[in-house]
Amino acid sequence: MTKIGIAGAGSIAFGTAALLCHRGHEVALWSPSGQGTTGLGEGLTATGALEGVFHPSVADSAQALCDGAEVLLIAVPAYGHKAVIDALAPHLAEGQQVIISSHASFGAVYLAEALAARGLSLPITAWGTTALTGRRTGPGAVSVNTIRARVDMATVPDSAQPQALELQQALFGDVFAARDGLLAIALSNLNPQNHMGIALGNMTRMEHGETWSQSGNVTPNVGRLMEELDAERLAIAETLGLKVKSIFEHYQQSYHVPVASIAEMNAELHARGTGGQGPATADSRYVTEDVPYGLLPTVVLGQLAGHPARLHDAGVAIFSAMYGRDFAQENELLTALDLTARSLDDLRIASRSGRFPVPAQA
Numbered sequence: 001m002t003k004i005g006i007a008g009a010g011s012i013a014f015g016t017a018a019l020l021c022h023r024g025h026e027v028a029l030w031s032p033s034g035q036g037t038t039g040l041g042e043g044l045t046a047t048g049a050l051e052g053v054f055h056p057s058v059a060d061s062a063q064a065l066c067d068g069a070e071v072l073l074i075a076v077p078a079y080g081h082k083a084v085i086d087a088l089a090p091h092l093a094e095g096q097q098v099i100i101s102s103h104a105s106f107g108a109v110y111l112a113e114a115l116a117a118r119g120l121s122l123p124i125t126a127w128g129t130t131a132l133t134g135r136r137t138g139p140g141a142v143s144v145n146t147i148r149a150r151v152d153m154a155t156v157p158d159s160a161q162p163q164a165l166e167l168q169q170a171l172f173g174d175v176f177a178a179r180d181g182l183l184a185i186a187l188s189n190l191n192p193q194n195h196m197g198i199a200l201g202n203m204t205r206m207e208h209g210e211t212w213s214q215s216g217n218v219t220p221n222v223g224r225l226m227e228e229l230d231a232e233r234l235a236i237a238e239t240l241g242l243k244v245k246s247i248f249e250h251y252q253q254s255y256h257v258p259v260a261s262i263a264e265m266n267a268e269l270h271a272r273g274t275g276g277q278g279p280a281t282a283d284s285r286y287v288t289e290d291v292p293y294g295l296l297p298t299v300v301l302g303q304l305a306g307h308p309a310r311l312h313d314a315g316v317a318i319f320s321a322m323y324g325r326d327f328a329q330e331n332e333l334l335t336a337l338d339l340t341a342r343s344l345d346d347l348r349i350a351s352r353s354g355r356f357p358v359p360a361q362a
Contacts, residue, residue: 001025002171005065006056007084008075009036012101014142015134016075018046021054025171028057030065032076032084039139048134048144066091071099071167075130077285078104078293082332089114097164098124101131103185104293105333106347108156112354113337123160124354128152128179128188128244129254131172133276145276150253152188152245154179156354177245182351184242186301190250192294193229195286196315197222198278203322206282215266215275223263229311233298239307282323291319292330300334304344 002025006013009031017027021044031037043053059065066072066088076084081104089111092098100107103126111124129151134144153168153176155161165178179185198214201222205212218226230247237244248259257268269275279286295312302309320327334340339347342356350356 002071002167003069004028004071004073004171005030005059005069006073006075007032007062007065007088008080009033010076011134011136011142012130012132013075014044014136015046015050015132015144016073016101016130017056018044018050018052018054018142018144019132019147020171021056022046022050022052023171023173026057027054028059028065028069030059030062032062032080032087034060042140045138045141046144047137047141049132049147050144062087063091066093066096069096071097071171073099073101074107075101077289078107079289079330079332081105081107081293082110082336085111085114089118092120092122094120094122096122097167098122099168100124100126102127102129102189102191103182104189105297105331106182106186106337106339106350107333108182109350109354109356110333110337112156113356116355121157121354123155123157123164125153125155125161125164125168126182126185128185129191129250131175133254145274146255148254149175149256150177150245151175152177152179152185154182154185156182156350156352158352179244180242181348183240183301183348184237184244186297186351187233187237187240187242188244189294190230190233190245190247192290192298193233193312194226194247195290196295196312196319197226197229199284199286200225200315200318202278203282206279206284206286209280211280212278213270213275214278215269217278218263218266220261220263223261223266225311226262229315232302232309232311236298236302236305236307236309239305240301287319287323291316291327293333296328296331297334300339303340304342304347
């Protein structure tokens with residue numbers, strides 16, 4: 001049995017807590033807002049792909065979450081990563097490991113740099129996606145849609161990856177695909193590109209608050225856009241000499257459907273009744289999280305690699321126009337790391353070691 005502290009109290013945090021409890025581990029949850037865990041007095045009820053009532057403990061602070069935990073898992077939306085990392089970093093200790101589920105905008109490097117300022121180096125594992133999908137259905141309830149059969153991961157420093165992989169297999173089972181460094185993970189999260197296609201194709205449904213089938217509305221045109229976005233991402237990875245999974249592999253491994261066109265794979269999910277519901281509000285993480293923290297990092301990587309991500313860049317501009325916001329200015333992690341001022345070589349080094357090279361003295 002391993003003691004895991006989970007920072008977060010949304011659908012992924014609740015679902016991951018239920019999964020870890022189901023596998024016999026001791027879990028504590030911390031709500032950064034202080035409100036998300038108030039309904040857990042009677043336990044955490046999971047339905048769907050995972051059934052049961054589980055009893056994670058509740059931590060009342062970041063320090064309490066860290067105290068005694070062997071593993072800390074960050075499971076908050078990407079726009080909350082910097083604040084949560086800032087809260088956890090002063091309390092992390094030698095011998096602990098950190099998992100970011102799912103990783104965004106080189107947050108693992110941001111955390112490694114913060115720990116280095118304390119003279120501390122811990123294994124920090126970045127997942128390319130989450131261990132499961134689901135939605136929170138009540139103050140103490142979560143519906144788990146699917147438990148993923150494959151999750152991409154990489155660890156900084158990269159020398160700690162074998163140790164981290166062994167631990168995570170013990171926690172979650174043999175579902176992890178070790179990728180070649182953090183750059184590969186940065187290009188392994190397909191949710192932002194997929195959500196771009198879905199949100200653009202169904203924005204009026206979101207604004208009207210309709211109840212609508214997500215997979216049922218990935219029509220051939222929407223599916224083709226998602227495939228073209230994927231081709232752009234894969235081209236950047238190839239330019240960088242990286243191997244990452246395609247959108248077709250993602251759908252097959254995450255949702256257990258046979259490979260076909262993306263529209264056809266979604267039609268299969270819809271026919272099975274497992275395609276999920278689309279967002280019923282324009283204030284959705286499909287845009288507010290995934291544009292600045294998903295599309296924008298791919299744009300930056302494309303610029304550094306000399307292979308512009310034109311469709312991703314267009315998505316940032318289009319959603320900014322639709323929402324009357326400048327999403328290119330909303331990524332706190334990229335701003336803190338000053339990534340646009342770094343060279344590709346600097347980023348390669350940081351993606352292996354967790355640290356940017358120190359500039360040579362003049």
